[in-house]
Amino acid sequence: MTMRNETKQSGNPISEEELMNSDIKKLNRRDFIKAAAATGTAAVLAVSLTPTLKALAANNQITSPADEIGKWKPTTCQGCTSWCSKEVLVVDGRAIKVRGNANSKVNGPASCPRAHMALQQVYDPDRIKTPMKRTNPKKGRNEDPGFIPISWDEALNTVADKIMELRNNQETYKYMLMRGRYSYMRDIIYDRMTKIIGSPNNISHSAICAEAEKFGPYYTEGEWTYRQYDVLNANYILCWGADPISANRQVSYYLSAWGDASDRATIAVIDPRLSASASKADEWLPIKPGEDGALASAMAHVILVEGLWYKDFVGDFTDGINKFVAGQNVNESDFEEIYTHGLVKWWNIELKDKTPEWAAGKTGLPVDQIKRVAIGYGKAAPHAISWVGGGPVMQVRGAYASMACHALNGLVGAVDNIGGTLKANKEYTQSFPGVDDYLDDIAKEGKSHKKIDHRGRLEFPALNQKSGGGVVTNNAADGILNEDPNEIKVAIGYMNNHAFSCPQDERWFRALSKIPFVVHLTTNASEFTWFSDIVLPSTHHMFEKWGYVKVHGNGYRHVTLNQPVIDPVWDVRTDETEIPWLIAEKLADRGFDNLLRHYKSYIDPETGKEPTNGQEFALYALKHATHKLWDPEEYQAGDKFNGWEDFRSTGVWNSAPYPFKKRWGAMKTDTEKFEFYSETLKRVLGEHAEKHETTTDEVLSVCNYQARGEKAFVPHYEEPFTHGDSGDLVLVDYKSRLNREGRSANCSWYHEFKDLDPGDESWDDVAKINPIDGKKLGIENGDRIKLVSPTGELECTAKLWEGTRPGTVAKCYGQGHWVYGKVAAKEFGIIPRGGNNNSIIPADYDRLSGSTAYYGVVKVKVEKV
């Protein structure tokens, strides 16, 4: 017999709804004990219970399944770029649990480990609960900003005054907006606000993410995006530095699929350290850092010599006889390609001499393993995935490794194929209203200036589809420091932390110190905040914000909503929508109302109403952007909804299933084919050279690539470029399975479980060194050591570990915060907990993509402390 039955018998039934809303948490422990006592006696003494006690007894004896206390509410996790659709269990306005949103066809109910830590972020005691201003006018790493709380009004007035100063002096191009992680509400603050104020300087974080990963796919198959991988139908999965069960994209999905995928496919992981994925793979190829291009070329060589290329996609020799023989040129006219372009050119220019024996010398891998993996991969065609992660490509000269590793997909016909590598499915969100009607002469003039990151200059081609089409995020620090092309006077950053996440972080310390007025929109006082003048506390993206993101995996694309599933814990506002609206209001007060008038044009598609405040604005903007997904009259494809509320309460829209092979012969390259000889790159690189009145060879020379002539247009091997000749070990940076990008370190679960990354230790930050090197360097397990590079140093603990390739030191990114919070920093503002890898990585670039180099880029000295 349960208490609930008893209550019913005693004539005091509780409805299901009351149960859902029951105020369990308001019972303190003493109440519970009292109630428990009541329970024990209730059977016999029900008549003697006071009404109050009865109510208490009823409340604490709820017999409905535990998860039916409260309500699961849909939202989105942006802890990493998986962007999973989630549900949060909310009890009396309190978020208590997280799970995958089963309505998503991308992630389903699966949830990776780091998603749960979002709870420790939203309730982080070190979150900023009110706007702050700096009281110490001096800025620097060792200058305590002396932050004091101020009102939103004061904060926004100050920001608006500074922007108006630029407008009044007609120097709006000295305004800068730095974007970190974002939802697709981003254009409101990133694009529209920057343009209407009148600046070219909206600088995204993309080039410190993985732009080089997109370079290979773009210049072979015309897609500047991340791929999705059909792992459940694959027979071979080759991971280049990718660690899908830890830290690449769609981690939750791949976690759920990996067991079945590995039942079917052979999995080979190429990584200088034993990653989580390597630990579960059939083959671990512990390659020397930066030599991935050599392995890729050798694999292509073997596949061609062995006749294993996929003939239905690539084509064949006209007489059917394989003429790919090591060291010998082939006549182009002897081979008839179908959906690819330039196979024989690739062979003649690059591959013919790239034997496994040659590659073994470069990569440090055994010849038989190179052959075995190449043949295994080739024989699995066309269901053979070559999965290019950040490791081999976010390097100096990484663009060509990106092409080389990705080109294998073309060779085996895995592109756009079942069990292969896919692009994103079509989705139907729409952009926000345009700005043209709101740009005045000051804005138009300001906007015409050059950008602070130097994209498109001779030495920074950043070829995202065109010369200067991409961003060179980390170079913006140098632009600011050198006032090149101009000084920056007012800067706003949101959900970013360049002073932590960009290599050679001290450049950002100086750059941010130099800017007279810096505003930070953030949840925590981070390294970037340390150099700021005004700090605006932001909502947490998963619990307190309206927004949406779109992402693909498992053969689908979903559009999932960020929703305010709880009331904001503190006096915070949403970075991408409410705060720009509030700034717009303040600018309008000062006689410049263009931005506010623009924002007021975002009308609610349901009611036709114009927004009257920041919260309405956020909601209307979101409804506008996703209009075609939820309005049955605008229906295009994929999931269908009855209206906004139907969509909102489901939380996610799924696309139609993937249309396999639809792009065969219709790729967005210049030839519409998969280009082994990239006519597209030849054109774009040519345009860049022409812009600077020079040759492509000169561009390549200035940009530190080795290729000259025709080689520049085919996937090929380039030797790694590594700083720090006198160093002991090459740094192998990697990402933790618990990293919520750089924002996990103030969560206790992060440290309690840090050992989930193979080789790492709980509550420590260890540099993993092979015992062979440990002996050579006189380093023992547990020694406090310094890693010293030409541009900086960090202190951490040494760990001798067999999973590290000799000659390298593997260390995880994510710790080394000297601010952010009490847990993240050992002593807030003063001493970091662990070491930040970006303190020892020099600022260098894969210039063709604009990407910052993180891997294989520096040799460090190891010193005992």
Added chain:
Amino acid sequence: MSKIVSRNVNRRDFLKLGGIGIAAAIVPTLISQQSKASSPLAGKNLAMVIDLHRCVGCGSCSIVCKNENNVDGDVFWSSRISKTTGRFPNVRFEYITTLCNHCEKAPCVRACPTKAMHKGDGGITKHDPDKCIGCRYCIAACPYGVIHFNAGKSHEFWRDDKPLIEGATPSAREVTQAVNGKVIPYYNPARELDKPGTGLRKRGIVEKCTFCDHRVSKGQLPYCVEACPTNARIFGDLNDPNSEVSRILGKFHGMRLKEELGTEPKVLYVRTYSTGTHPKTKGSV
């Protein structure tokens, strides 16, 4: 007195009610009988099968366990054993997720002088905090190291009163108060619904995994099973030949930790963490 106190009335509360003479004599017996008759777990032999092949060592189980059961920082009801073996480049990393084995012949139960540690319905090794005197014999007896003693107050982190930045950030205690949590802001009240006051563990007693008895008794899966993104954990009744656990153990050898001790754990591991194959070979001499 303690002999006849049922699961539904804790000893201390019962003593408080001692004044109500008649009730004290009758109630326990009644409730005890009722609860036995109605227990959905009676007659079951609950077990967990962990498929190491599907497990990727992500640790979600252990993190959500803390979340579900309001477990403090240095305490792990769900934990792991991991090790790296071999010499480069022939290196293996292995990972075994661990929890209370809910042994058929539980040494902790035998060691407990107060019957705080006891076998409950479904074969769950349960712990009654009200009977626990904190002697820690169970910890000494458990060969698996899965029982934890609370020397101090739980969740000291969340009892901190000092803000990071005066006036601009809250203190930890302020967060919990602001959202009306209980010591921790994301406190899960479901943990104590069956037994009020047990949502957090008191100082001076032990604690461990309960197979999420508060969920299982309502027909739900233990939360580590529910939340495992790889579906590596399978839960069910060994007495039911049609249960998934029975089916899987019919197919694979169920490895148990420290089998030789004869504790007969109810957590069984199948397949291996290293999923790879290897090329055909006979080796060489």
